[in-house]
Amino acid sequence: MYKILIACYGQETNTFNPMTTKLEAFGDPEKFLESADFSRLRGTNAAFYEVLSKRTDVQVIPGLYAWAQPWGRCERSAHEHIKGELLRLCRQEERIDAVLLSLHGAMALDDDDDAEGDLLAALRAELGEGTPIAAILDLHANITEKMLKNANILINYHTCPHIDADQRGREAAALLLDTLDGKIRPLMQARKLPLLCEFLPSAHPVINGFQQQCRQFEQEPGVLSVSIAYGFFCADIYESGVCILAITDQNAQQGQSILRRIGDDIWQQRQSLLREYVDLDYAIDQALAQPELYPVVFADCWDNPGGGAPGDNTHILRRLLERRVKGALIAYMRSPETVAQAEKAGVGACIEVSIGGKFFPELCGAAIKKKAWVKSLSNGVYDPPGKLSRDFRRIGKLAALIIDDMYVIVSSGFAQTWSEEGIRACGIDPASCSIIVVKSSVHFRHAFEKIAGRIYDVEVPGKSEQKIANLNFVNCKRPIFPLDPMEG
Structure with missing residues (x-):
């Protein structure tokens, strides 16, 4: 035995x-x-x-x-x-x-x-x-x-x-x-x-x-x-x-x-x-010019909770609001305070929210303060798609908000956007959105490639998966590519 x-x-x-x-x-x-x-x-x-x-x-x-x-x-x-x-x-x-x-x-x-x-x-x-x-x-x-x-x-x-x-x-x-x-x-x-x-x-x-x-x-x-x-x-x-x-x-x-x-x-x-990223405004321009491709997915790679980032980067949300983009969706913005606020107010309520800017505002953007309507609430539990590893259903409670003309789903926990099922759990059909912003760098592709007309890895400052050349390496063994010129 x-x-x-x-x-x-x-x-x-x-x-x-x-x-x-x-x-x-x-x-x-x-x-x-x-x-x-x-x-x-x-x-x-x-x-x-x-x-x-x-x-x-x-x-x-x-x-x-x-x-x-x-x-x-x-x-x-x-x-x-x-x-x-x-x-x-x-x-x-x-x-x-x-x-x-x-x-x-x-x-x-x-x-x-x-x-x-x-x-x-x-x-x-x-x-x-x-x-x-x-x-x-x-x-x-x-x-x-x-x-x-x-x-x-x-x-x-x-x-x-x-x-x-x-x-x-x-x-x-x-x-x-x-x-x-x-x-x-x-x-x-x-x-x-x-x-x-x-x-x-x-x-x-x-x-x-x-x-x-x-x-x-x-x-x-x-x-x-x-x-x-x-x-x-x-x-x-x-x-x-x-x-x-x-x-x-x-x-x-x-x-x-x-x-x-x-x-x-x-x-x-x-x-x-070496991974390539695109400018945020370029991605927005391309998406708005081709509505037949909706939904278009923006990967906020550098604010990926699956890579050790907080998931409350506000750069993309702020720019979409500034450009008055309609029908967009962000999943998910970590904001446990906002989730609690939405739960207390209830579905259909109008609340004043402050989203993001809690961890590294100097890099990931200051908080966004806006009026929001509570569309729905969810416990954040859903069956993960296909064969993704471990139990990824524990993403915390979710609250779907309507801010101006777009959806923002806030989470109580660190929530990488693995699939569209968390979005559906909030009563939103992702196929009906114009732009979907996911807090993920690669794992989202398993689900979203099936519905996206196009995917852009957008370049905004963040705390994970940055361009290697942008990071301040101190401990790694040198020389090493791509930090150092290496032949052969």
Whole structure:
């Protein structure tokens, strides 16, 4: 009987956000263990539970579920509490035969750039060298030497939006079981590139080409897994950057060949990995000139709560109001005070609101004070679309407001615009809008590409996913592209 400890723990840390992440951001500390009901997490990267639980010779030991919204560096005390809970679970068992974790891979502490590496090292020290440790990581993980040293199997998502979390979880579970059964002896190798990469969808022709290469290599005998971590460039850490992972059945030469070929290809095409943005007024002009394309989607990429931004940037809202654009919609503006105000006043009421400008007004714009009509209220709970990972329904309460001739949906929580379902929950048909502004950089595409006549990534100041050249990097290893001129 194999005893396998499983757990979900992580955060994507934006180190350019000066505010810290506290323990409560990961959920109720008293319920971390209760939250680890992995049977309910089908369709997520915790789907590995289903694979493991089907084996009659496996005893699954549910660990904890602690996941925080992307934000600033995590406080060391919070990390120590969660790490301590996992280690306590290990110690209370007579033995642990293997560990399978769902991590992010880009979590940083207020005194350590590598939270995942610290956790994996602690588990390795507790369990010994002979215990297989596997983890599923985000596509934007920053792979570190400590992570590589202390894990046997690391597998990244292949897609952005992250619609393959289920498959990656199952893949990791299958490899771990094959390892325990003695069918394979995984040898994990990595190649780091001096390259910072902005968020790009996996449908991007160049990114798609890299992923196709990985899938082709996985067809070779002895190749167990090939994946690319594009890194999270909003984490200014020494080991930030793109990393290719190759796992073979004890074939170092085969692994090195794969790493060389994929790495060389990525490096030669690095210029193609720079994301392009458009001027806000240009995007508005283009949208208004082509009403047959409605709804047109504006991605407020640099105010993406999924990248550690607050979601209350007012630049686009202010400009749409100034230009008297009719039928536009913004989803979502974080303003818990406004949500509470709307709830108290009730649907149909007219209220004076102050939206935005709460976190970084000097960068993200001052608050907008206007008269608003309360159109509808929602608890913010809806079924996420398709195969997006984890439980993204917890976006907080929503209030749909009518300000001048446009809709503004305000949220009580940090709410990346994953899909149109949150909009529909507020009684608004997104297809009836002229312009839809989403607080997201890539994940919105999974849903909105189906209804948008055109999509513009607009350029306005913000706290996440900025142009790499605009960020003040201090800690990352230099030289690195595109911060430094690099030949070859």
